[in-house]
Amino acid sequence: MTRGRVSLQERVRRRTRAGLVARSAERELFRRNFDTSPDDGRHRFLFHVHGTAGVGKTRLVREFEHLAREQGALTAYVDETSGSVPEVLEAVCRQFAAQGHRLKDLERTLATHRERRHEAETAALAALAPAPDGAPSAGGMALARAGLAGLGLVPGVAPFTAVLDPEQLAHGADRLRSVLAARFRSHEDVRLVLDPASVLTPVLADELDAVASDVPWIVLLLDTYERTGPFLDTWLHDLLTTDRHGALPDTVVVVTAGQHPADPARWGTFADFMTSLPLQPFTEAEARGLLAERGVTAEPVVAEALRLTGGLPVLLSTIAGTRPAGPEDVTDPSATAVERFLKWEQDPGRRFAALAGALPRLLDVDVFAVAADCDRDRAEELYTWVETLPFADRLGGRLRYHDIVRAPMLRLQRGRSPRGWADGHGRLARAFRRWREQTESGRDTGTLWLDETWCELRLGELYHRLCADDPTAVPDTLQDLVEACDQGEALAGRWIRVLEDAGRDAGVLDAVAWGGQLAGALAAGGTEGVLDTVLTWAGAPPTSPGPAQPGAGPVQPGAAYRPVGAGSRPVPAGDTGYGAPPRQTQAWPRSLPVYGAIPSRITLPAPLLARIHRDRALAHAARHNRLAAVVELGHALALTPDDPRTLALRGEYLRPLGRHAEAVADLERATALDPADAYAWASLGTVRLALGRPEEARTALDRALALEPDYAWALVRRARVARELGDTEGRLAALDRAVAADPGSAWAHCERGDALHAAGRDREALDAYDRALALDPGYASAYASRGAAHHRLGHLDEALADLERALELNPSYAWARERRDGVLQDRDG
Template identity: 55%
Template structure:
């Protein structure tokens, strides 16, 4: 059977490679590296190509990619089309699958990550950590940890966007507890909190499997001046530390950007790294390229060399124009495109080349939308454009080189400002129609959670800004406010959109905003961006209330709850019916322990959204925390009638009934919660308390074991199981759990008190006294700890101290008139 015919893309690639000129030393050094085994001291694991725009970095590393494949390597190519480590891993996985090596486990986890991230962003049920154990003397301090981690509204609160554990270090244990109550496994929690930590070891495992079947693995990271902002630290750790596991030894990494590698990070690894600085073509290389394109006349060659400075992209562009006279060359940095079009005799091609410079990236659909030509000519025009030396492929899209696109845009903007605005408006309308088609399959609250929708909105906004900068700016700033609630990756793209539109449209009003926003984002993320937006607001902007609410969310994520409350109040001054601000304020006041204040805000939320079952559930849970069990059960009854499929509501009602001593009813509710979500750690821990109330120690320990298997880093769960073990006389085992609880939360008064009780039972009275002292120091009204300490004092012969503790405990135990 004969060989299959090559595709158009393969033929285009072969022709481009056949015409590759220059960089022979660089290519030879890279090719020679494959001759050295990974354990050979001459072998290099990282090549970094760097140089100014236009020197041909992308062309070179694409050539290196082909050289790698010629040696049997599996390759992946990542560029600025990705905006995070997670997106880079997805791009690598797709490309390896196309070469016959599917990363099944990585793809599964990437899918789960996207699903769980969307759930966290748009959660419609509360994520709660339980209140602490009973020996706390009924203190509300621990319940404060519960609601601090709630995702109170879609897109709002501490789970908005892609969560970063570093940002949420304040109360990280609470956050994990809340997510664990919602998701089915601890892995899912970490996929939301720290996806890089979960996904990177899986990637390395998948690469190791592929590396066992191929002689080499080569990963290429282009446009590193942009992608290195989030990839460089991750790549350094993956390659040089054991944090994520073993990086295959037969893997080579190639990065390419405008700057050298950061010396502070990579300086100590010079024996493993090859720096590949690129300058302009030498005169010999430039002459060869011109000769290959049929440009031989010496005066013409000399003029091209003078004007291009040897920049490969400009030499290639002018070489394609079949120059015959020095006067035909022109200045490539200013009017190169005009000169190029002058020598392209086909007016349809000239028009297509200019029109296709307007979008930032191109595919066949965008090409059809921007190029006005007969239908039968479109495919040929598209193939012609792809062959141009200033057009490069970026995944499934094409992109003009900046040094060529910029003068193309400048030429059109200056020659016909009205035509410029008209063309951009038409492109924006096309993308708006595609966006509206995407919306037909989504609920309004889901738009921002869908990456495809966001990309369409971004491109539409870019072209609106180019067409009418001042008119479009308010709408884009309003979108920027929303982007602040969807993670830094999304926010970064909106800021970049303003920066690019400001330059391409030469619009000072946009450029001024973009410069400030870029600086604010680099300083400290969403909160600083929102502060800048609000400082520059003139007054009538419709987005100001939402911006104050979003700023409250950002402050709450950073643990600044008091400032968050003030930000929500500013939002409500501007818009008294902004439900998201009320919900955020509920969260912040709960985190501060102001549950009565939070309950007041919840009443207003229910006035504005009376039929939202989530609001009813949330008020019921607050009533339960305050010990108002009758009111709590009334709210939870109503919420369950509105939505009987929310496991949180069943678990909360079960906990309320348990507190009222209604054990059978509580068991029914908790069982129902676990039917809806079998891996619901909070419900398991609550049911464990029910088994304790019934004297079923085996059932209690079984449920706590299950809960901790799901959520091993749960301080409250560890302490609860330690208590169960202590009561069962297994104090040595109990100490293991108490130690772990205190490692997770060094200010956990209940764990100190319980550990003191176990140490005392084991005869370790001095250690027990130290623990009980610490418990009372953290919570001076802790009756149970005072009683335990009195017992230890008596065993140590300090009867006066024991009596003092007993008197204080008795006084604190007296009933009060406080509701």
């Protein structure tokens, strides 16, 4: 044949490649797109493949990649193994480089991103409120963790509220930004940590524009979009439809594939430039074609395969791969699916290995060795074989059985050998626990929730404990869920899914219903909705803004917060380190009358319920609803009456409500139970001052500062005590220390300005007010105080401008109105 011509046989092989005989229309549509110029209205820049699991989306996307390369395209395939925009771009760089096209500038920027992120984590944890021993304080840990977990550096509910006075909450994000800005040489480095996509994407656009001169097409294929879409969809829409990140060459084609159709709210206006490809189970003709291509043509066999599979490609491929000789060999997938999948595999070791491989949700060699209960060499051999099975989908370096195949395998094992089922999951749970504990060695517990490896191991451990019907697994999962709620909705959703997955795979419909209700609560009410649901199941009292209940009788004592040593300010715990009260547990309830019903009342550990009430209190306090917060803390104290941190929080929240006597009682009890609690001592001193007991207030605040010398909030409160006692020098000394300890606190600078003004040092006071307003341009009190200082210095126009601005910000500010009237009187008189 003439050199370069393609044979008829090769054409046939290409058209039947990978068994895709039934997707000819989709393949031809995609291929023809390369014959259409980008300036032709028929050309499409985006293809979205969608359909139920098992319908063949990944296989079609891989075929698209092959078709694109036949057209000379530069391609990159990305799936859920990439968990962020930077990880997606790293995968693109690797695959383009393997095809001979390095994206060098993007590779360098990604390397810088990895370095800066590591530096940011280290610097933030070290710099924010370090303890005397050099370890990060609990307050600093909360700030750093919230910021670096991608919460936008806006103070959240639980991490911040117990650490900072409500007057300081608005400055938490500025403190963290200041730490990062001081660490890095440029604003660009800060953006590279806090908003990497905004820095990396323009580099990608420039690189693609340069590469476009060397290749006819650039094709990006984004698979498992139901998992990657939550972080990729907005980014992709901005990249394709706006100039925000720069101009893309018009030879870029994007393919996305997931279970759901494209979001019409986001992509509706892009309809003329994209093609939606919904995949359905094969028609009878298509299914027959696939079976025939695999050599299955006997009509009774084909008819039985069609009946049992419903046209799902994965099941058809599996049945075809077994080469059944007669209809009796085609078994029902819902009843004896495993026999169908493995009937012609005679090696009992391999059969056992295939079944064992279904137990974990994801497989690598290490996990497989535990599941199959074999040594490493045998595990390597068997795993290599498992990789060849048609239902073992590759995810990066790991495998996942297709759900349609895995589910009947699990049912078979659970029904055939309940003890073997429990033993297998118990063995896996212990392995995941061992691996998890290894990752924890020498690390602060609070950092673990930022570690994807730790989270994955913990979820694996809980999943297998739940499947093994471990009686402590449910409360432990819910206990973890409470902590996950502090980290945000995304992580809470993963803990809810482990409950749903284990319930489904263990055949406990009640548990699936629980997970479904929690998922619904998360969607409707965020993490607060989740906590409310758990409390409802436990029969907890509803939230109402009624009176606090100090001194409620004990139910089950325990410590709900992590111990915090001298030199660090208390915050809600970042781990599940409760004390050791007698533990109440609950296995799966199996008595619900209908699937999806509200769970019957469950018994949960008192410290866990108290922790949920505390988190709800912190949420109320963040919205400045301290009355509701006090009620929640009363419920928490009914469960754990001797917990000093809960007492300290309630005392602090009672203070701004004017209930000073109750606040003092709580705070004095808290300091008696934990004399090393600087937060409780500082709040106690503040309440004593409000009660007109400045000497006692000074004693309490001095105790707080002895424990934590750089506690800025306590230093400002100590300055106010000095003012009451007529100690001008002591007042200024305390405020000098406060602004040195927290130079980003507008409140501390303003208080220092007031002290200087009171001492007759108005020019110095102006400098302090200027610093405060530079940090917080909306600080009405600082404008009013600066106006008063200008007035005394004879700067009437400046005084009037400042006082007018204070009244714009706070029209009911009586003190500022009086000062403004005085300025007007002096100016007009």
